Amino acid sequence: MTLQTPFAQIRDRSLFIDDVDAMDLVKKYGTPLYVMSEGHIRHQMQQLKDSFMDKYDNVLPLFASKSFSCLEIYKLAQEYGIGIDCVSAGEISIALKAGFDSHKIYFHGNNKLYSEIEYAIAHDVDHFVIDNFHEIELIEEVASKLDKIIYATVRVVPEIKAGGHGYIQTGHKDTKFGFSARNGIYISAIQKIIDSSHIEFEGIHCHIGSQVFDLYAYISTMHRFVNFAYEIYDKLGVMATKINAGGGYGIAYTKKDEPLEFETITSEIMNIIKDGYDKRGWPMPMVLVEPGRYVVGNAGITLYTVGTVKEIPEVRTYMSVDGGMSDNIRTALYDADYDGVIVNKAYERKDTKVTVVGKICESADVVVKEIMVPKPEPGDIFAQFSTGAYHYTMSSNYNQLPKPAVVFTYKGKSKLVIRRQTFDDLTYFDVNEDYK
């Protein structure tokens, strides 16, 4: 059992999250249930503040909100003074609805639609992480139409391979994201930005991948980025006054994972940039980082009720729960590993190896590949740990399962943040129209 947050503990014959008994949450809100420890989220956001924002001048951490997006999280980000990375007009709309400062939103994405660019600019979002030539034209067109100036960082591919699974690597040469540095492609993009009248070039951005444990990958990327800054100046005569070093910081899902310290990564990043800029006698640029999983990943615990337990002699024991790949796609998609515990049997001997599966009509519907638990029975409550990032945001209604509720816990209390979907919600978007 690996609880990766001090905000949750096994004690008094149960699991307590921010001092709230998980069994009480089950009684109050039902299962499956996403529980997010606000204590943990605040702790991580405070960390971004203490070890980055307050430690260096002219820096800004962005929370990558694709990892967990809802009104409440944007309010928390705003409270801590951090910015956010949004990857669609949908995410931007939620952030704005939460009252988030539009000038601290950085708009990412490899295929921003005209309508999204228009929505963002009309709502005073003025920081764009530019991904491709087409986008430069769209932004110029919309910004001139709306008479706005857009500040651009240009996403450049460092050709570094990093990240927990092939699907979540983004900095290698064969990627759909950003401008290649080959044949001066990114230099032409920056030239195009300089030539446009409503976009101001500010700097460069990278994101090498997700669930990264390799410090050397960050170090090599930053060395390349300093060289990109030199090349930009030498070829175009402009200075990159902003460097966004991306996110991707790995967290521990099981005992096997050994995450890097946030401070270790950021101090390497800052040192390399400082050395590189000092060498040219340049002032330090503004530096941004954009972690998502690091902020919310270990804050999440999903509570499920156990149903069928099926033992196949000499093969495997399947323990089914009342959710599955509709609320957790990560095991099927990335072969991800998880830990967990049967809450109501937390102190019993773990003598049964099970595969935790969901109730979805697919063999890929695995929640936890293999885990030792006390002999499971229908009605037990299984808690899956570290489900705070890319679980709720990647959930679906597959097999028409209503999405679970999201509950926050903090200092011995709980509150509903997203209500459980109902059967009515499942037909909410259906319309009854005649052919015409």
Ligand code: LLP
């Ligand atoms: N910045 C950019 C440009 C990104 O594309 C991402 C994640 C992040 C920051 C934040 O990465 P993080 O710190 O959360 O690792 N669904 C996958 C992860 C996909 C990440 C996509 N981009 C998963 O569940 O592992």
